[in-house]
Amino acid sequence: MPYSTRLATSVHILLAIYHFENEAKVTSTFLAKSIQTNPVIVRNLLGKLQKADLVKVEAGVGGAHLTKKPEELTLWDIFQAVEDKNKPIFKASDDTNPNCPVGRVVNSVLQPRIDKIQESFNASLKAINLTNLIEDMDQQLEKIDFKNLPEKP
Secondary structure: OOOOOOOHHHHHHHHHHHHHOOOOOHHHHHHHHHOOHHHHHHHHHHHHHHHOOOOEEEEEOEEEOOOOOOOEEHHHHHHHHHHHOOOOOOOOOOOOOOOOOOOOOOHHHOOOOOOOHHHHHHHHHHEEEEEHHHHHHHHHHHHOOHHHOOOOO
């Protein structure tokens, strides 16, 4: 089963909007070049982010803009906007053999731990805001010599 990249791609979108919005019109095509994906995927995620009131997308010449201050926008907010809220990260198997001693009890042994992992995951996402990521991004960007890199997206 493949893992979702919606959270990571959405963070990329939000960081790019923050970083470039005063330099360029941040459109789905612009963002797609940075992410190296199809603009339709970006538009889909922007739609979800806009529905959650995390971004404002002005069709045509406007581009995308953050609607919240970076310190007010957490990874939890982003996750809730783009992922299925009712889908757990992990779940116990629905198909164990009740005639097997292990199959009979494995879910009762595993599920409480899965629940703790989910709670920890949620708390971790709530503890990280976009400002944290912007600060880390800016520190790393300071170390890069852009003279020898190709043109920006």
